[in-house]
Amino acid sequence: QARTDRSVVWVGSGGREVPVGPGTFTLIAGPCAVESAAQTLGAARLAAGAGATLLRGGAYKPRTFPGVFQGLGKDALRILADVREATGLYVVTEVIDPADVDLVASYADMLQIGATNMQNYALLDSVGRQNKPILLKRGLQASVDEWLMAAEYVAQRGNCEIVLCERGIRTFETATSATLDLAAIPLVQRLSHLPVVVDPTHAAGRRDLIVPLARAAIAAGADGLLIDVHPDPENALVDGAQALAGAELRELASAVRQLPPML
Numbered sequence: 128q129a130r131t132d133r134s135v136v137w138v139g140s141g142g143r144e145v146p147v148g149p150g151t152f153t154l155i156a157g158p159c160a161v162e163s164a165a166q167t168l169g170a171a172r173l174a175a176g177a178g179a180t181l182l183r184g185g186a187y188k189p190r191t192f193p194g195v196f197q198g199l200g201k202d203a204l205r206i207l208a209d210v211r212e213a214t215g216l217y218v219v220t221e222v223i224d225p226a227d228v229d230l231v232a233s234y235a236d237m238l239q240i241g242a243t244n245m246q247n248y249a250l251l252d253s254v255g256r257q258n259k260p261i262l263l264k265r266g267l268q269a270s271v272d273e274w275l276m277a278a279e280y281v282a283q284r285g286n287c288e289i290v291l292c293e294r295g296i297r298t299f300e301t302a303t304s305a306t307l308d309l310a311a312i313p314l315v316q317r318l319s320h321l322p323v324v325v326d327p328t329h330a331a332g333r334r335d336l337i338v339p340l341a342r343a344a345i346a347a348g349a350d351g352l353l354i355d356v357h358p359d360p361e362n363a364l365v366d367g368a369q370a371l372a373g374a375e376l377r378e379l380a381s382a383v384r385q386l387p388p389m390l
């Protein structure tokens with residue numbers, strides 16, 4: 128059984144906070160990377176149309192290959208803040224350097240720790256001292272225990288507003304970017320009081336598998352989903368092959384609307 132003391136984490140401010148946790152379901156969606164104001168606004172409108180209440184968007188992109196687009200940095204943070212103003216969606220964005228945590232926290236409503244930084248203890252320490260909720264992604268090679276200990280690092284610095292995000296782990300399978308660990312959803316809900324959302328986008332790495340994985344995550348009891356959307360995936364600067372738009376996004380929205388009655 129899931130623990131009965133599971134927490135709700137609230138994102139945003141001003142009386143319009145968005146809950147993440149038991150008793151609700153939260154869709155976090157937006158572009159993998161902020162590329163321009165128009166692209167981010169377009170993605171945010173698509174996300175809101177699909178039922179998202181939180182906007183994701185990367186300002187700092189830690190890419191596997193060093194020669195490619197690494198994000199617009201502070202310019203992207205400004206764009207995200209403008210799009211929040213225009214749409215009412217609160218902003219979730221990744222921080223990759225402890226030196227940038229104050230800056231990112233001054234724009235974002237929720238700070239994302241990416242899979243590659245799950246055990247970056249200087250970064251965990253730094254976000255643990257912030258007064259903003261944290262989205263902590265599971266590392267590609269992290270066991271559930273290691274993931275929960277990373278959350279504990281943040282909590283021990285004083286910030287207990289943590290949402291865990293299962294985004295797939297590395298296995299022998301190379302047909303997908305990572306292998307979505309569905310068992311981790313109910314397992315973490317038994318071991319921890321923290322909400323757990325699922326990112327099928329970065330697990331699948333390909334658009335056609337995202338909705339089926341999202342449905343599986345919902346059925347396994349996820350507290351929400353994190354999904355990449357892009358107004359023009361074919362021309363995306365980052366990971367267009369896994370961004371939803373059009374028919375797949377409508378399917379995703381309908382999967383979220385038909386949540387099982389257990390909620």
Ligand code: PEP
Nearest residue numbers: 185241242243264294329
């Ligand atoms: C992302 O969400 O933008 C991302 C890069 O995901 P991950 O850290 O899970 O690879």
